Amino acid sequence: MRIPRAACINDLSGFGRCSLTTAISVISAAGVQVCPVPTAVLSKHTQFPDFYFHDLTETMPPYLESWGNIEFDGIYSGFLGSPDQIDITQNFILSHKKKNPSVKVIVDPVMGDRGRLYATYTEEMCRLIRGLIAHSNIITPNITEACFLTGIPYTSEDISDETADKLIKSLSELCGGQVVLTGIERKDVMTNLVYDGSNLTFCDIIREKQVFSGTGDIFASVVCAMILKGKTLVQAVSDAGEFISDAIKYTVKSGAPLTEGVIFEPVLYTLGND
Numbered sequence: 001m002r003i004p005r006a007a008c009i010n011d012l013s014g015f016g017r018c019s020l021t022t023a024i025s026v027i028s029a030a031g032v033q034v035c036p037v038p039t040a041v042l043s044k045h046t047q048f049p050d051f052y053f054h055d056l057t058e059t060m061p062p063y064l065e066s067w068g069n070i071e072f073d074g075i076y077s078g079f080l081g082s083p084d085q086i087d088i089t090q091n092f093i094l095s096h097k098k099k100n101p102s103v104k105v106i107v108d109p110v111m112g113d114r115g116r117l118y119a120t121y122t123e124e125m126c127r128l129i130r131g132l133i134a135h136s137n138i139i140t141p142n143i144t145e146a147c148f149l150t151g152i153p154y155t156s157e158d159i160s161d162e163t164a165d166k167l168i169k170s171l172s173e174l175c176g177g178q179v180v181l182t183g184i185e186r187k188d189v190m191t192n193l194v195y196d197g198s199n200l201t202f203c204d205i206i207r208e209k210q211v212f213s214g215t216g217d218i219f220a221s222v223v224c225a226m227i228l229k230g231k232t233l234v235q236a237v238s239d240a241g242e243f244i245s246d247a248i249k250y251t252v253k254s255g256a257p258l259t260e261g262v263i264f265e266p267v268l269y270t271l272g273n274d
């Protein structure tokens with residue numbers, strides 16, 4: 001059996017279970033080869049009050065260039081730390097599309113959460129990320145990111161079906177592809193809204209009260225893997241929801257501090273089941 005191959009552009013954060021640490025584990029467990037492109041090395045992610053940060057923007061062009069004719073079935077980008085990194089990612093996607101026009105491009109526009117942009121995010125980066133998503137097949141923003149991308153004002157995580165519909169249709173005009181609006185909070189459930197270009201589908205999962213950082217990275221990683229394994233977007237999103245739900249149940253039961261992120265290791269094996 002041929003193993004699909006994904007280039008994953010994201011940072012490497014040593015502690016906190018996010019970005020490449022998550023992508024490498026989750027996508028490999030699902031049976032897809034991961035080729036990481038580290039954008040930066042951090043000792044911990046930026047939600048911690050202190051962390052060591054080493055930017056790798058300058059290493060990215062020669063790193064990618066040395067891959068030469070290596071072909072990828074998918075390109076998945078996550079946290080990008082500077083305007084240059086967005087440009088480099090876009091150039092890589094465009095040049096790869098010439099080699100493999102059917103490459104699936106999954107852009108998780110990691111920009112912020114709960115109504116606020118991350119400290120590293122600037123207006124210029126918001127503008128550039130709008131350009132980047134125009135070259136994607138699938139985007140996976142949360143509500144905050146969807147609002148910053150479309151200019152629709154952020155109100156809360158508990159948006160109405162009507163607002164969700166408006167956000168997702170505006171996003172689909174920006175990206176020209178498929179959209180998953182993640183993390184819509186409802187009374188007892190968390191729902192992800194999928195727009196595959198023609199149909200809207202709500203994929204619900206049971207909601208826990210705690211909010212864990214890094215959940216978006218797990219979500220986009222499962223979606224990336226399942227899409228490259230040939231599943232539909234609705235199937236991929238529903239697999240991602242189920243995996244996160246299992247991992248969060250385990251995390252809550254373990255009583256581990258929130259800073260440790262979602263403890264997904266005990267359920268990784270479930271991704272290899274099909």
Ligand code: PXL
Nearest residue numbers: 018019045046047079214217
């Ligand atoms: O989980 C998203 C993410 C990825 N990488 C870094 C982050 C964050 C969120 O805070 O800080 C470095």
